């Protein structure tokens with residue numbers, strides 16, 4: 108699963124702005140850098156400009172504001188425009204809407220970007236923030252993937268510097284945690300990535316083969332319409348229908364160093380790809396039990412390293 112790395116201060120800003128507009132969409136822009144494995148590090152979040160337009164189901168950033176401040180942030184600190192965030196307030200939609208997908212695909216195309224981050228907030232008990240990365244190479248049927256979060260404690264070192272230089276107002280000081288993100292992960296979880304492995308490398312090893320066969324067997328026993336295929340980007344995909352949903356397991360070429368991804372959707376296209384995949388599973392007991400069973404199998408063949416062992 109890809110990661111979004113973000114400072115706590117920047118999540119605070121998103122949560123405070125989103126909570127301030129309970130009935131309309133508000134939003135802004137995300138600045139930072141990409142790691143060499145392609146994960147965004149969000150170092151500065153910009154809110155809405157004075158001429159931004161907020162509607163119940165749309166948000167339009169103040170373009171002049173974004174251009175002026177974005178250019179200043181880029182010039183002074185070499186931060187890149189990573190993407191956008193906006194609030195779905197009480198729309199009860201944790202993933203990008205059809206309109207959001209179109210907007211991002213247009214931006215990828217127009218500005219020749221390799222990838223784009225979209226963060227979406229929902230006003231739940233706390234402000235829930237979900238993050239998505241849209242790779243430019245992604246298929247129309249599968250335009251984005253959900254990300255796990257790495258929250259860096261405290262304030263981004265650039266927060267005060269940029270606010271001061273540009274006369275912008277940062278998040279209000281607060282001891283209350285207003286945001287909720289899940290799943291959370293750690294920086295270390297990706298450090299073992301070996302980009303030189305080929306797609307079948309893990310499948311050619313005895314544990315890889317045995318692990319995959321065990322997963323396949325469980326999927327065959329629990330799901331209907333089971334399919335197995337390899338994507339152009341070398342991912343191995345296992346698809347099945349459980350209840351009225353499709354479950355897709357995607358094994359990246361460098362699995363198990365990079366964990367497999369799980370997505371659900373109500374429909375698939377003629378290629379067997381999920382339509383409007385949701386990164387997070389619905390809390391149905393049957394699906395939860397299946398995912399736990401799959402995780403147990405992976406653990407059995409590829410146990411997570413004991414953190415105690417790496418301590419001196």
Ligand SMILES: [Zn+2]
Nearest residue numbers: 193203204207
């Ligand atoms: Zn939206």
